[in-house]
Amino acid sequence: MLELSSLQKNFGGLKAVDDVSFQVAKGTIKAVIGPNGAGKTTLFNCIAGNLAPTSGSIFFQNQEIKGKKPHQIAALGISRTFQNINLFHGMTALENVMVxxxxxxxxxxxxxxxxxxKSWKEEKKIQQRSVELLDILDLSKFAHVEATSLAFGQQRGVELARALATDPSLLLLDEPAAGLNIYETAEVARLITKIRDMGITVLLVEHDMSLVMDISDEIVVLSFGSKIAEDIPSAIQQNSEVIKIYLGEDEEAMA
Amino acid sequence: MARKSLVLLSLLVLVIGVQLATSMTSTQYYLTQLTMSAYYAIVVIGLSVLMGYAGQISIGHAGFFAIGGYLSAALTTHNLIQFQESGVVKLLSSLGMIVTGQDLYGEELLVFVPWAACIVAIITAGVIAFVLGIPVLKLKGHYLAMATLGFGIIIYRIALASEYFGEADGISEVPGFTIFPALGDIGPVVVSGDFSGRVQNYYIAWCMLIIGLILLQNLINSRVGRALRSIHGSEEAAEAMGVNTARYKLYVFVLSAVYAAIAGVFLTHYNGGIGPSEASVMKSVRYVALVAVGGMANLWGVLIMGVSLTFLSLRGVFGSYDDAIFGVILIMIMLFAPEGILSIKLKGLFFRKNIRAKQEA
Structure with missing residues (x-):
């Protein structure tokens, strides 16, 4: 489905993403974890087309997408959410999804x-589908509320509905549980599994270990831009190098 | 939908009512300024879609207005008689785009017909907007404002310096623009400043404004309109949702430029001429101010404020302080009512004051 090979992104002298290769299999949930500054969001931005990789290649459904613009990548079937919720201000929740x-x-x-x-017939269909998606996410009662005035968790929901509205085959979720409490996180976990069961492949970046361990089929661990491990969750938990990054060795403890 | 038609209907009734009222009170001279205001309002509603809905500023729209007006004026007045043997002129004549006539002194005159001039002027404005927009719309905020301002200044200086465009005098004696020739009993529909056609011209202008408004409203409520608003909301997210932001910004820029050019063409034929002040930066600033006063993303507000303030200005209410008044309006709006004048709810203001008074007491 998605294949990164030797992906590299430099910001001046800094190697934000350094020679990272991995694959995401169709119909799975794959998580990218790593400490702050490991290059996770940079990696995402490279896939979504917001950043141009320095070298390496990104294949999506056997098609090179490196160098394509974000809107072209969206058209191919990759959709995303943002780490800092990025809704359209001045528009209702429904309008956001309709976009x-x-x-x-x-x-x-x-x-x-x-x-x-042609225009208004299509408009009807757009609205119908968008209401449906808000329904799935249990947000239909907020359809006509300005999206940016909703509660944080609801905004994440609207963003997710908007991403799903593009009929993606691959969904990129950038820290979907950031800022959510335990209950909301559990709800997000349930949703992501549901999305996977709808046949949509999910690639997520996340800090919340319990969420990642619960739902991921496979995990990639990044540290200072490099991939240091890639395995199933239970194996990642036992991986000494991963434990070293997260817990640190000697006195250099890292959160 | 029903509400929308109702509002439109009341505007229509108002337009007709005003005309009848001026006829009955013999104050038809007001119609002249109302006609001009309507044309200026076409520029302003077009700019409202660009600025208010798509979130892209332009301080150069007087430039597009001037391109439309000046080209139409120049093409319909400059004698091409010396080129009459050239292939291009012959071809255009055979297409009916160029006609012979007589000037004031009975000399033979070979000029573009207004229809052809109008189309050439509008297309030129659109093409210039397209070519300018490709690099310029990559800029955001202040930088975009500066770039469009620069464009406006260039057009102004060209109009002022070029002999073809009449330098400081501009172009006068622009002929009327026959939209429809006479058909049987029905007289021709002509855009001109002729006194006998005052009522007719008032209706032409307002019809154009209302049609222009309906088209823009439809656009705003369509898929494209939603995409434009999403660009305003967050360009990054719009792009991630598959909106080709560069293309949409460019198209809406061209659309608003075409609106300005159409207004320029018609107002020039109505006034019978155009001068460099129409291209000046102060005009562009005025259009921006009118959009702001109307509430940016509010076509009706922009139309109402655009027409009424322009009307007052044309009536000379602001005297020689005209430009200063518009500057002050812009500052006041930005400070006290960034959502536009019509958004001010007096009740709310008093209510808040009461609370404050209570708290202080």
């Missing part, structure tokens, strides 16, 4: 200006 349908609809400027039948 997610943009790439799966076609009406242009003229169709819109002259309100052609």
């Amino acid at each position: 997610g349908r943009h790439i799966r609809s076609t009406s242009g400027f003229l169709a819109g200006m002259f309100s052609l039948p």
